[in-house]
Amino acid sequence: MKDNVRQQPKPPDPARRKALRDAARLGGGALVAGMALAGHALQSSALPAQNLRPPGAIAADGFLSACVRCGLCVRDCPYGTLKLAGWSDGPATGTPFFTARDVPCEMCDTIPCVKACPTGALDKALTDIGEARMGVAVITSRETCLNLQGLRCDVCYRVCPAIDKAITLETTHNARTAKHAVFEPVVHADACTGCGKCEKACVLDEAAIKVLPLQIAALSQDSHYRRGWDEKDKAGAPLVYAPLKLDVRKPQAGADLP
Amino acid sequence: MSANRFPYAAAQVRKGLWQSRRFLVLRRLAQAAFLLLFLSGPVVGIWISKGTLASSLTLGVLPLTDPFILLQSVAARHWPEATALAGAAIVLTTYLLAGGRSYCSWVCPINPVTDLAAWLRRRLGITQSSKIRPELRYYLVIAVLAVSAATGMLAFELVNPVTAFHRAIVYGAWTSATGAILIFAFDLLVAKNGWCGHLCPVGAFYGGVGSATLLRVSATRRDACDDCMDCFAVCPEPQVISPALRGNRTGVGPVILSGDCTVCGACIDACPERVFTLTHRFDTRLLPCSATSQPETPAAYERTTP
Numbered sequence: 001m002k003d004n005v006r007q008q009p010k011p012p013d014p015a016r017r018k019a020l021r022d023a024a025r026l027g028g029g030a031l032v033a034g035m036a037l038a039g040h041a042l043q044s045s046a047l048p049a050q051n052l053r054p055p056g057a058i059a060a061d062g063f064l065s066a067c068v069r070c071g072l073c074v075r076d077c078p079y080g081t082l083k084l085a086g087w088s089d090g091p092a093t094g095t096p097f098f099t100a101r102d103v104p105c106e107m108c109d110t111i112p113c114v115k116a117c118p119t120g121a122l123d124k125a126l127t128d129i130g131e132a133r134m135g136v137a138v139i140t141s142r143e144t145c146l147n148l149q150g151l152r153c154d155v156c157y158r159v160c161p162a163i164d165k166a167i168t169l170e171t172t173h174n175a176r177t178a179k180h181a182v183f184e185p186v187v188h189a190d191a192c193t194g195c196g197k198c199e200k201a202c203v204l205d206e207a208a209i210k211v212l213p214l215q216i217a218a219l220s221q222d223s224h225y226r227r228g229w230d231e232k233d234k235a236g237a238p239l240v241y242a243p244l245k246l247d248v249r250k251p252q253a254g255a256d257l258p
Numbered sequence: 259m260s261a262n263r264f265p266y267a268a269a270q271v272r273k274g275l276w277q278s279r280r281f282l283v284l285r286r287l288a289q290a291a292f293l294l295l296f297l298s299g300p301v302v303g304i305w306i307s308k309g310t311l312a313s314s315l316t317l318g319v320l321p322l323t324d325p326f327i328l329l330q331s332v333a334a335r336h337w338p339e340a341t342a343l344a345g346a347a348i349v350l351t352t353y354l355l356a357g358g359r360s361y362c363s364w365v366c367p368i369n370p371v372t373d374l375a376a377w378l379r380r381r382l383g384i385t386q387s388s389k390i391r392p393e394l395r396y397y398l399v400i401a402v403l404a405v406s407a408a409t410g411m412l413a414f415e416l417v418n419p420v421t422a423f424h425r426a427i428v429y430g431a432w433t434s435a436t437g438a439i440l441i442f443a444f445d446l447l448v449a450k451n452g453w454c455g456h457l458c459p460v461g462a463f464y465g466g467v468g469s470a471t472l473l474r475v476s477a478t479r480r481d482a483c484d485d486c487m488d489c490f491a492v493c494p495e496p497q498v499i500s501p502a503l504r505g506n507r508t509g510v511g512p513v514i515l516s517g518d519c520t521v522c523g524a525c526i527d528a529c530p531e532r533v534f535t536l537t538h539r540f541d542t543r544l545l546p547c548s549a550t551s552q553p554e555t556p557a558a559y560e561r562t563t564p
Contacts (some may be wrong), residue, residue: 069421117339119339
């Protein structure tokens with residue numbers, strides 16, 4: 001009996017064939033749709049430079065895996081700073097962002113947007129708004145910044161919530177007049193939260209100071225560089241013991257002359 | 259299937275206007291109510307529900323999160339915080355009790371759009387429809403989760419027209435309504451029930467939940483069926499009706515068990531013979547039909563089945 005079955009080839013099972021054919025067709029369709037979606041996803045992962053994430057947003061790629069686009073942060077923002085991206089806006093559809101030149105972040109002490117986030121896309125480890133890093137301000141136009149022309153505008157410096165820490169005015173010699181000083185606004189990335197109040201307040205038609213994403217404007221030093229002075233501080237002692245003793249050579253008449 | 263342009267007409271003659279449109283009216287009221295919960299805050303300043311259908315907070319205490327969206331997040335290797343997890347658990351439990359794809363017909367803001375397209379299709383007598391297999395949506399669920407895993411992003415949320423339309427209404431981001439307009443055109447001109455019935459991964463996910471859900475429609479008086487086909491004409495998922503309605507011949511019970519059923523109640527409304535009732539999945543009773551046809555008891559049913 002068993003031998004008989006083995007000798008005769010099984011007749012094709014129409015139901016099984018149909019099921020396989022259907023699975024191949026549907027799987028193919030889903031594959032095409034999936035590839036198109038993946039392409040779209042990779043393209044929309046880039047955030048336009050002038051669109052900033054709310055305070056506490058986890059690092060660029062992680063944010064898009066965590067944000068469910070519910071807008072609860074937008075609802076709890078008391079200043080109307082945050083918006084949800086529409087289909088034609090730059091950031092990934094439905095994600096929250098703000099444009100500093102329109103409405104900057106007012107840096108609420110209670111950080112209601114972070115508290116509202118249900119998924120952890122905005123990290124609740126951020127409890128001091130001064131520690132927020134939404135971006136970093138950069139003087140993007142030295143040629144138009146009024147202070148850099150030798151005038152006293154100072155507006156970005158004055159509005160900075162971290163005045164004298166995130167923005168300082170550094171005086172240098174004004175070579176044009178030869179008798180005045182230039183009060184250059186200098187941003188210190190370690191204290192700048194990226195709130196954007198400086199960019200909002202810049203009196204020029206096109207702001208000379210702009211908040212840029214951290215990955216563009218606040219880079220960390222290449223890990224293979226070791227700064228001798230930092231390493232010395234870390235170690236608490238000089239790393240190389242090199243007693244430097246030079247001979248004191250005084251002018252002597254004809255001493256070493258050949 | 260006969261093209262029936264006025265599938266509610268016979269039911270209205272037999273049962274009156276209310277009995278032939280009950281579930282339709284209740285569904286529209288529910289859909290409007292779910293939108294108003296979110297709209298009362300931004301429009302008149304009374305905050306009931308904040309957020310969107312993706313994730314919301316109601317009255318400051320009740321978190322709700324779409325479990326399919328959260329599943330994409332997990333696939334993209336982000337473990338959500340407790341609030342979102344609790345919200346998803348509440349939603350899952352609710353739909354395990356209340357019908358699974360009842361989300362589609364009672365809550366989803368796209369439903370009125372696709373219902374309008376289906377109604378226009380019937381009225382305009384548009385019968386041609388591209389052949390797309392309804393199972394494609396389940397493959398799309400897998401594709402969406404796979405893309406989320408591969409790209410580390412909530413992939414479907416970049417294009418999801420359901421949540422985008424809800425955001426368009428609740429946040430006034432009108433460009434996000436583009437997807438809904440495309441779906442309307444697709445359903446009207448390309449394929450009957452094309453989006454909800456064949457493609458939408460959100461509905462497909464809730465369909466999975468629905469395959470175990472408690473709330474179901476049953477063809478309780480199926481022996482009164484006179485094959486007028488009105489239920490098939492109004493049903494957004496006509497393939498789910500046959501097994502239960504024609505179960506007499508195959509020995510299948512009267513409850514519509516397919517997860518694809520959206521518990522919209524359109525069949526209950528449209529049936530002039532009152533064949534369908536809203537009940538739970540374990541209610542396999544067969545009630546005797548009305549006086550015009552021969553009554554049948556469960557015992558008689560047992561006798562006739564092999």
